[in-house]
Amino acid sequence: MSYERFAYLYDELMQDVPYDNWVSIVEAYKEKYQVNGMKLLDLACGTGELSVRFAQKGFDVTGADLSTDMLSVAQSKAQALSLPIQFFQQDMTELDDLGEFDIVGIFCDSLNYLEDEQAVRLAFQGVSRLLKKGGLFLFDVHSVYKMDHIFSDATFTWDDDEITYIWNSFKGEGVHSVEHELTFFVLDGESGKYDRVDELHYQRTYPEQSYVKWLEQEGFANIEVTGDYTLNPPVPKAERLFFAMIKK
Template sequence: MSYEHLAEVYDRLMEDAPYEEWKNFFLSILDRENVRPERVLELGCGTGEITHRLAHAGYRMTGVDLSPEMLSIAAAKENSSVEWIQQDITKLEGFSDYDAVISFCDVVNYITDSEALASMFHETSRALNEKGLFVFDVHSPAYALEQLAGETFAEVYDDLSYIWFCDRDGSDLIHDLTFFVQQEEGYKRFDEEHRQRIYQLEQIQELLINNGFAVSSVHSDFSLDEDTNGERIFFVCRKV
């Protein structure tokens, strides 16, 4: 999976993403859990949209992503106190004493090996201080299988268009993307393939428990009510 070219157009494609809802959900969870964090670590921060929002809200943010292209865009957006670090989030090194860790926008689904996901949970626990908070989201299995698998999506702008084929391969979703980006002369085409694992919620909970966490609550679609029937499932966890 590469973001070398996708990073160029990522923010254009994500203009309607609910970044404010992710931020506000996290802030509401902090209030409900009576947590007042100073240092927050975001795993899979991409171009930093959520990271910057939380930095503006007063938190000392660290954003981690595997893609140097995505991090370059994140760092160039504005001057801030955010620390940007390129690492594989399943093999974190050098992180400790964070009050909270977040990972949104179905980043966890991009970890397509259960052992690698267990490693990510284990290293996240090590990065947190005592009883630190871990909040993340995943696609619900029903949404992935019923509304993504087997579908084709497309969008056409004046200077950008894409075709996105989404197919199922066992427990994985295969996202086959073709982009056409306007250049000075004609259009540049590039293709990328991305794979996501469809995790059952019970499997995620078991991996969390086995790697240093207790699950405080599970939510769907940015609601503070506990529920697992939506499209996007949120886990709120405490280090134990």
């Protein structure tokens, strides 16, 4: 999956994403689980929107992402705000020794981009290695309901003066998976013409019980699952599941 052009379009398209809700959820569980430390690893940090917000809240933030283009955007944001965030290029299934953290998060359904169960479990293993005993791990994923009933065979569009996109989603080969075909038309300010950018993204999710089982096998406990940016258990048609837990 290439983010070479998508990285620079991402923030424009994600203006309405409720990033502050993720921050609030992290703060709520930090207090609930009585995690005193402030070292936070933002895995799959993308363009750094959440990394910046966490740093502004006083967290000692490290960001990691597979895409150098995303990291370039993230680094520029942190420098513009004089925030001391370290960014590293990392595959979340092959995490190096980045240090020891009080909190690790994988947000914005980034875990759904891993292609199979083995990759998800490798990510959980890596997080467990980097997280302190008693540390907090949080992530969110698309629900099975959303994958099977909202994304599958759906079309979404966006149109404004600078960016237009057509987003077609199709059922993927794996169970509870989708392929997103995105075509962007982006205005070139100098020529006044629109450039076309095509992207193909694959996402897959799993039943809530599968995530819980894999997490328990990696030494996580007190696992809580909530839905749709709330601290309440997910309803049957919840579109996004949030997982919070501590490392034994």
